[in-house]
Amino acid sequence: MSRTGAARAFVLRAPLPGVRASERFSVRSTLTCAALLALTAAVSLAALMLGEVVYSPQQVAQALFGEAPGAAELFVVQWRLPRAVTAAVFGAMLGLAGALFQSVTRNPLGSPDIIGFTAGSSAGGVAVVALIGSSHLMVAAGALAGGFAVAALIVLLSRGGGIAGFRLVIAGIALSAMLSGLETWFILSADLDIAQVAALWSTGSLNGTGFTYTGPALLAGTAMLLVTGFGLGRRLRLLDLGDDASAALGADPGRTRLLAIAAGVVLIAIATASAGPIAFVALAAPHIGRRLAGAAGAAPAPSACAGALVLASADLAGQHAIPGHSYPVGLVTVAVGGIYLITLIARENRKGTL
């Protein structure tokens, strides 16, 4: 148990074990989820209204129910709706994956962006685009393989307590640097037109999202969200009680960690395969969700809802915040998420917990 003890010493906002773990659905957590989802719906409505042609909410509703003229139907349903839905669902997936990783590493910074999984998925995807071709399934397979390879590497490196707590974070930073070097290598060794596709993909963008292209990813992602949420929720709450308590209550903590990491990698790989690596949503969303819900532990549901809101808002801002420019959502999240990370570090410094 020394590993747990050591890990806990590194925890920024220590999840107090057991405070609320017995309540399956706390009222506050449910209300938080409802409020976050309502906000996400409002942001998505704005995303459906705004653009080159601006529609009123009534017109959007008419278009959604198939009662609008052809142009409105084309803009709202064909073009804007897939993007808005994708932003919300992918955001939820990233938020949930972040909650899983942070819960497993017992480290608020142990998000997939920082420990290198996102970089692994991204390098895997770019490798496939550059070396094989940009078919959607192949890219997804590459992203999945890259994510799992990095996950295996991290597990190997942290064997025997070699890397625990913040050393995991530092090792992740090193891995990310190496993987982005690998990506540059692939992009440079490919032909120019392929390199451009790969480079664009690696910024993380929802541009050109359509149901024919992202449909399978959306279905698979929603299924994974449900499976993970219902299948792992209890195990994660038990893990928050500590390894011993979890084992005593019938959930092998090692198995929980393995399942959670696998689920997290799959969630991230699905999102990364279609949208490219979108940074820092998986870091920030669980913090927001956990704080709003007043939850002590993993809080998977509020994290997912917060992720949906964060990504939907970031994509809206990227498209419309600066008139005349449309930025990939990955840029918005990296800038905003980085500022969030800075404030997080400053706050934890002030508390002296780092």
Place this chain on the structure above:
Amino acid sequence: MPETTTAARGGPRPARAAGLPLPAALTGLAAALAVAVAASLVIGAEDLAAPRAFAALFGDGADRQAHLLVFEYRLPRTIVAIAAGAALGVAGALIQAYTRNPLADPGILGVNAGAAFGVTVAFGLGLSASTSALVWPALVGAGAATVAVLLLASIGRGPATPVRMTLAGVALAAVIGGVTTGVRLSDPETFERLRSWQAGSVAGRSLADLADVAPYIAAGLALAVLLLKPLNAIALGEDLAASLGVNTRNVQVLTVTAVALLVGAATAVAGPIGFIGLMVPHACRLLVGNDHTRVIPMSALAAPVIVLLADVLSRVLLPLRELPVGVVTAFIGAPVLIWVVRSRKAGAP
């Protein structure tokens, strides 16, 4: 007082009784540097047999092709690699010594990102692409990023631990990098012009480019020489250093200035090259122990060897195309970083 220093609590490394004698280490490094320079002149897309290369180098103008290859391409790039390497190595050694943080590296702490941001903004404002126009934006960006990361890490209670500092650097680099990419994407022309620069490369750099930044590198190295002894005292802790008569505030200002000069100048000429400032001081401490009066000069000699070897590798790894040297250094350096955090309690707050 090297003995006291190495035993100092909180020093960059636990006490290491003896290293190689300095003359032996310096001789070995000089030999390694000579080999690396020779390799850099001989190996490339068009291999030049060593006798031809050296005949061309030492005044035999008869072989036009070899003469052109050596003097127009290989020699300038070799010299630029040596200068940029020395600057980055010394910058890394200085910042590791001053922060007493074995994980400190200009790339990890976001200093490179700051320099890159300065250059991008300068480009966006329409400055020319010549190195001379890039120096000042790079210097200012590097300096601002250094100050910002040190401030951010030292907010609040307790000393700035290695972990705090690393995280502060990563966060800062993420924000600056995001904004930099945003600027580049909104202006396709800037993007195009910066594409080759941004990965970190010494290919195609001329001696004129180097001449533009050489004064700043020289100034940074001179400051480093002044800082050798005070940094040894800082290794004892700031309070003890102050009681030994070291003005810690001055040391701080001078160190930040020197790091900004060295990193800014190296980045202006060669683009952001990571991990050199991390690896080299560690290697030097393994060789000669913890005394900064030895480690810093050793770093100035050892870093060019690494950069040259990485550059030679970058020419041969891909068929028909060169890899940016920054990619190669990331590949060599990242495992070193993992090894450092695994092998010692560096990650512990």
